[in-house]
Amino acid sequence: MSDVILKLEDVSYRYADGTNALNGCSLKIRRAARSAVLGANGAGKTTMFLHLNGILRPTSGQVLCEETPLDYSRSGLRTLRSRVGMVFQNPDSQLFSASVREDVSFGPMNLGLAERIVRTRVEEALQAVGMTAVADKPVHNLSYGQKKRVCIAGVLAMQPEIIVLDEPMAGLDAAMQEELTVILQKLHAAGMTIVIATHDLDFAYAWADETIVMEAGRLLAHGNPVEILRKEDVRQTLGAAPLVAEITSSLSLLGIDLRDKGYLPRSKQELLTVLSKQARQGG
Ligand SMILES: Nc1ncnc2c1ncn2[C@@H]1O[C@H](COP(=O)(O)OP(=O)(O)OP(=O)(O)O)[C@@H](O)[C@H]1O
Numbered sequence: 142m143s144d145v146i147l148k149l150e151d152v153s154y155r156y157a158d159g160t161n162a163l164n165g166c167s168l169k170i171r172r173a174a175r176s177a178v179l180g181a182n183g184a185g186k187t188t189m190f191l192h193l194n195g196i197l198r199p200t201s202g203q204v205l206c207e208e209t210p211l212d213y214s215r216s217g218l219r220t221l222r223s224r225v226g227m228v229f230q231n232p233d234s235q236l237f238s239a240s241v242r243e244d245v246s247f248g249p250m251n252l253g254l255a256e257r258i259v260r261t262r263v264e265e266a267l268q269a270v271g272m273t274a275v276a277d278k279p280v281h282n283l284s285y286g287q288k289k290r291v292c293i294a295g296v297l298a299m300q301p302e303i304i305v306l307d308e309p310m311a312g313l314d315a316a317m318q319e320e321l322t323v324i325l326q327k328l329h330a331a332g333m334t335i336v337i338a339t340h341d342l343d344f345a346y347a348w349a350d351e352t353i354v355m356e357a358g359r360l361l362a363h364g365n366p367v368e369i370l371r372k373e374d375v376r377q378t379l380g381a382a383p384l385v386a387e388i389t390s391s392l393s394l395l396g397i398d399l400r401d402k403g404y405l406p407r408s409k410q411e412l413l414t415v416l417s418k419q420a421r422q423g424g
């Protein structure tokens with residue numbers, strides 16, 4: 142079994158108005174990994190995502206799932222979309238049913254599952270995102286963050302192998318961001334492949350196994366966040382570096398090495414732990 146589950150090979154995409162959103166984009170999504178896709182506004186992250194489940198089809202180049210080019214027939218797309226679950230950047234483009242429960246049921250019902258199974262999956266998914274209490278509410282009356290949670294529930298209820306989330310944290314309150322991080326952690330532990338587009342460099346640094354940096358519709362860099370996010374061209378395109386990375390490199394200039402058992406801290410919590418350990422040991 143190949144380590145790569147999804148792959149773009151030299152993909153270009155031109156929108157109807159002539160915008161070249163992807164320009165020879167080649168990249169790989171590793172099976173069971175947590176991949177963070179980064180890039181400035183307009184770099185092509187959303188356009189790339191829409192290729193992963195066949196919503197958009199390359200103008201040239203190809204997309205492969207497990208080494209096989211995508212099948213864009215009706216049944217091919219149906220199979221693909223049951224494997225690749227997508228949470229859109231804008232919740233309004235994903236929600237269309239009357240009530241929250243109906244909306245979350247739509248995907249699993251379309252998979253042809255028994256009603257009892259659909260019901261269990263829907264309740265579990267609503268519970269996972271803390272939306273059980275509003276399950277009967279009309280979708281259009283929800284707040285933005287609540288709509289986002291419902292979208293995430295809708296994808297969780299499909300139980301896909303790969304979950305692709307386009308800026309899932311944007312618009313969520315701090316508590317829900319923390320809860321979503323826990324949900325993602327559980328999904329990762331269960332072997333799911335997770336791909337997230339984000340502008341939150343601190344989150345990407347702490348969370349991702351792999352960072353994929355896009356610029357002007359193509360791949361700029363791909364690899365371990367600790368290596369990638371300190372590269373000069375990456376910092377330039379992203380306009381910043383993660384705070385914890387900035388602190389560790391500033392301290393290393395002062396001769397303070399924060400490596401703990403060979404690893405650099407990647408989250409605020411890890412940083413504080415290492416600092417207090419070093420303070421206890423007298424520097
Ligand atoms: N439907 C569309 N028609 C024409 N151009 C589009 C369309 N959607 C996106 N674009 C253009 O394609 C390019 C890539 O946009 P895309 O939404 O993929 O970027 P992004 O990296 O997701 O940006 P953001 O961080 O703002 O979400 C941009 O120049 C954008 O203006």
Ligand SMILES: [Mg+2]
Pocket residue numbers: 186187188230307
């Ligand atoms: Mg986008």
